[in-house]
Every structure is written in structure tokens, then in C-alpha cells.
Amino acid sequence: MSALFPLTVRAAKTARRGTVLVGPVDLEMSGEGTTVVVGPNGSGKTSLLTLLHGTNRLTAGEITWSLPMEDARAAQAFVFQRPVMLRRSVIDNIAYPLHVQGVSRKQARAQARDWANRVGLGAFLARPARSLSGGEQQKLALARAMIGAPKVLFLDEPCAALDGRATREIEAILTEIRAAGTKLILSTHDLGQARRLADDIIFLLHGKVHEQGTAKGFFAGPQTPEAQAFLRGDIVE
Amino acid sequence: MSDLWGGLGQAFWLIVTFDAGLLEITLRSLQVTLTALVIASFIAFPLAAILAVRRFRWRRGVIAVLNALMGLPPVVVGLFVYVLLSRSGPFGVFGLLFTPTAMIIAQVIIIVPLIASIAHQSLRELWTDYHDLLISMNVSQSQKMRTLLWDARRALLTAALAGFGRGIGEVGAIMIVGGNIDQVTRVLTTAIALETGRGDFALALGLGFVLIALAIAINIAMHALSRTEVEGRW
Numbered sequence: 001m002s003a004l005f006p007l008t009v010r011a012a013k014t015a016r017r018g019t020v021l022v023g024p025v026d027l028e029m030s031g032e033g034t035t036v037v038v039g040p041n042g043s044g045k046t047s048l049l050t051l052l053h054g055t056n057r058l059t060a061g062e063i064t065w066s067l068p069m070e071d072a073r074a075a076q077a078f079v080f081q082r083p084v085m086l087r088r089s090v091i092d093n094i095a096y097p098l099h100v101q102g103v104s105r106k107q108a109r110a111q112a113r114d115w116a117n118r119v120g121l122g123a124f125l126a127r128p129a130r131s132l133s134g135g136e137q138q139k140l141a142l143a144r145a146m147i148g149a150p151k152v153l154f155l156d157e158p159c160a161a162l163d164g165r166a167t168r169e170i171e172a173i174l175t176e177i178r179a180a181g182t183k184l185i186l187s188t189h190d191l192g193q194a195r196r197l198a199d200d201i202i203f204l205l206h207g208k209v210h211e212q213g214t215a216k217g218f219f220a221g222p223q224t225p226e227a228q229a230f231l232r233g234d235i236v237e
Numbered sequence: 238m239s240d241l242w243g244g245l246g247q248a249f250w251l252i253v254t255f256d257a258g259l260l261e262i263t264l265r266s267l268q269v270t271l272t273a274l275v276i277a278s279f280i281a282f283p284l285a286a287i288l289a290v291r292r293f294r295w296r297r298g299v300i301a302v303l304n305a306l307m308g309l310p311p312v313v314v315g316l317f318v319y320v321l322l323s324r325s326g327p328f329g330v331f332g333l334l335f336t337p338t339a340m341i342i343a344q345v346i347i348i349v350p351l352i353a354s355i356a357h358q359s360l361r362e363l364w365t366d367y368h369d370l371l372i373s374m375n376v377s378q379s380q381k382m383r384t385l386l387w388d389a390r391r392a393l394l395t396a397a398l399a400g401f402g403r404g405i406g407e408v409g410a411i412m413i414v415g416g417n418i419d420q421v422t423r424v425l426t427t428a429i430a431l432e433t434g435r436g437d438f439a440l441a442l443g444l445g446f447v448l449i450a451l452a453i454a455i456n457i458a459m460h461a462l463s464r465t466e467v468e469g470r471w
Contacts, residue, residue: 078373080369084369100384
């Protein structure tokens with residue numbers, strides 16, 4: 001697939017003031033399918049994602065993409081749990097990454113319009129982004145992340161604050177994005193969502209990879225008692 | 238009380254008769270303060286953006302100093318600029334003392350800290366909003382600053398208006414470096430001080446009302462131009 005992968009993570013760790021947030025983590029990741037990171041709150045899902053994305057401090061170990069760091073960063077995009085809306089119109093928000101890269105305004109707007117239509121925001125182009133609903137904001141964030149045609153898209157609990165319908169719409173867009181060949185790395189504590197989207201699962205607990213494998217294998221027969229408990233819906237601490 | 242009514246009457250007559258003297262000092266007031274405002278904004282806005290985005294060693298110190306300088310006494314600034322520009326001072330050769338240019342220099346020094354401080358406040362808030370996204374997108378420092386300045390433009394307008402308010406009503410510094418010379422460096426505030434000193438309260442009050450009306454008019458005009466109060470556009 002993309003030359004960005006495989007991604008190799010060796011003993012990667014991030015800590016703040018002596019508290020280890022996540023790690024040490026060892027991972028190998030291919031550029032295909034959707035990898036879903038599951039685990040209870042505070043297990044380090046967000047830290048792991050930002051660590052892989054390169055916006056979190058790597059205090060030990062190493063993370064290697066198959067491309068030089070700068071190119072690797074350019075091929076990534078990140079969607080936050082709470083979408084960041086620029087104080088601009090919907091179309092200018094979506095066009096912003098292209099604008100920053102120096103693409104002409106006309107071209108950037110044309111592509112932004114295209115992406116707005118794809119995520120179902122075609123009717124709101126001139127609206128201030130901050131006046132959108134939560135679900136619409138998350139769709140905007142998706143469009144803005146995808147407009148740069150990233151090879152890998154990180155999503156940190158993208159549907160955590162959304163209702164069923166908005167979640168379904170977001171998931172439909174994600175399925176399309178995946179089908180178009182973009183690798184998705186998504187964190188969630190919603191097991192239903194993990195089942196619907198995942199090809200591979202990483203089960204995170206206390207900042208460490210507790211179990212990992214194909215989604216099919218993980219849901220059919222989790223290896224560790226904690227994963228079994230998590231799948232049963234018990235509270236895992 | 239009769240002085241006040243007399244002042245209102247004077248102001249009215251001065252305006253409706255297009256008094257040449259009034260027009261002249263009003264225009265000079267505007268010219269000095271608006272020029273100072275433009276120059277100060279070009280200094281203060283980028284400075285505020287740098288302070289919001291960059292992390293350098295003396296950042297906190299610079300912010301603290303800026304905040305303190307907001308209350309800079311104009312008379313002291315005037316004195317300072319006077320010493321620099323006087324014949325025996327380091328910039329004496331330019332012969333700038335007692336010219337509108339000297340007044341502009343003094344006002345720039347007075348309003349830069351005010352504008353930068355207010356602008357920094359709002360840029361910093363916006364930056365905490367934008368931080369994660371812009372870091373994730375690997376946006377360069379200068380693009381970060383441009384994005385912040387553009388998206389906070391309404392807050393920057395407020396900062397600029399505060400600077401304008403301080404400049405247009407300021408008398409201590411421009412009196413010292415301008416000298417209140419008739420038809421050369423006399424502006425509304427220095428004329429008011431002069432007329433009050435001479436005991437012509439009605440004229441002084443008249444000029445005062447013109448000054449207040451001017452400040453309000455400029456504020457309304459700038460808000461109208463930027464359509465600030467038209468619905469929540471962000």
C-alpha cells in the first residue's frame with residue numbers, strides 16, 4: 001500500500017512529571033484496514049494516538065515510519081474528540097489545510113466544496129463553523145482532515161459526544177474513507193463501534209498494550225481475563 | 238452650570254459655522270492620533286502574536302512589562318521623547334522637536350503597550366483553542382501568527398480602539414514634545430488645556446464636546462466598517 005507503512009514502534013513511552021501516560025509500547029502496523037484502539041478511560045488511548053502522530057513527547061523508545069519524519073507528518077491527519085473550529089466559515093475551515101500549504105484560494109475552495117458535499121455539509125458552506133451542531137462539527141473536522149489526502153487518519157473518540165444518528169453518519173463516511181485506501185487508526189470505548197469498524201484491535205490497559213490482534217480473533221476469543229471482562233461489559237480497572 | 242450650557246452652545250456654533258480654527262486643530266488631532274495608531278498597530282499586533290505563539294526565555298517578563306507599561310504616565314513619555322529629540326539629544330539633528338512627528342512618536346510609545354497587551358490577551362485565548370489543531374497540522378510559526386491575527390481581527394479592533402481612545406484624549410506628552418504652537422502643533426486636547434488656563438471655559442468646554450463627539454464617531458464608524466455588532470459572525 002502506501003510507502004508510509006509499515007509503522008514500527010519500539011518501547012515507545014511518554015511520561016509527564018514522572019507519571020507514565022502510555023508505554024512502553026511495541027507495535028507493528030501495516031497500511032491496510034482500520035486499527036481500533038479500545039480500552040477504558042484513562043488507559044492511554046489519546047496519549048498513544050498523539051504519540052504515534054508525533055504531537056506528544058516521546059520520552060523513550062522510537063517510532064519509525066517508512067518515510068522521513070517530515071514527509072511522514074505531512075501524510076497524517078488527526079481528528080480530535082472535541083473538534084477544533086476555526087472562527088471562519090465552514091468552507092474556509094475545510095480549505096484551511098490547503099491554504100496553509102499555499103494552494104491557491106480558488107483551488108482550495110473548490111476542493112473544500114467537494115469535501116463539504118461528501119460529508120453532507122454542502123448546504124452550510126457560508127455558515128460560521130462554530131454555529132454548527134456537534135455532529136456537523138465533527139463532519140467538518142473529518143472533511144478538513146481528509147482534504148490534504150492523508151495516508152493515515154487518526155481519530156480520537158470521534159463519536160464520543162454524538163448521538164446515534166450522527167455516529168452512524170460519521171461511521172458511513174469513515175467506511176468510505178477506508179475503502180478509498182486511507183488507513184484509519186481510531187480510539188473508542190464504544191465496543192459496538194469497534195465491532196463495526198475494526199480490522200485490527202489494540203486493547204490498551206494502564207498505558208500498556210494488553211492484547212492485540214485481528215478484530216475477528218479478539219471478539220471471538222479474547223486471550224486475557226481483562227479483555228474478556230472488558231468485552232462482557234464489566235468495569236475493568 | 239451656566240458654563241456647561243455655554244459650552245454646549247459654543248460647541249454647536251463652532252460646528253455649524255465650520256469654524257476654520259476648530260477644523261484645523263480637529264484634523265490635526267485626528268492626523269496625529271490616527272498615524273500613531275496605524276504605526277502602533279503594526280508594532281503591537283505582531284508582538285502580541287509572537288508572545289502568544291512562541292515560547293522563549295523572557296516571554297513572561299516581556300508580558301509583565303507590557304502590562305505594567307499600559308499605565309505609562311504620558312508626561313514621563315513626553316519628557317523622555319523631549320530629551321531624545323532636543324537639540325542636544327541623540328536625535329536632535331533631525332529637528333523633530335515641536336513638530337507633529339514628535340507628537341506621533343510620543344503617542345506610539347504610549348499606546349503600543351496598551352494595544353499589545355489587550356491584543357495578546359485575546360490571541361492567547363484563541364491560541365489555547367487552536368493549539369492542538371495547528372500543532373497537529375504542523376503549521377509554521379508565521380502561519381500560526383497570521384491565522385491567529387486574522388481570526389481574532391475583531392478583538393484586535395477593540396484593542397486598536399482602546400489605543401485610539403488613549404491617544405486622542407492624551408495631553409501630557411504632546412504638550413511637552415509638541416509645544417502647543419498655534420497652527421503647527423495645537424490639537425484639541427492642548428487647546429482645551431490652554432483655554433481653561435486662560436479662563437475661557439465656554440470655549441474649552443465646546444472643544445471638549447467636539448473631542449468626545451469625535452471619539453464616539455470614530456468608534457461607531459470602525460464598528461460599522463467591520464460589522465462587529467451584526468449577529469454572531471464567529
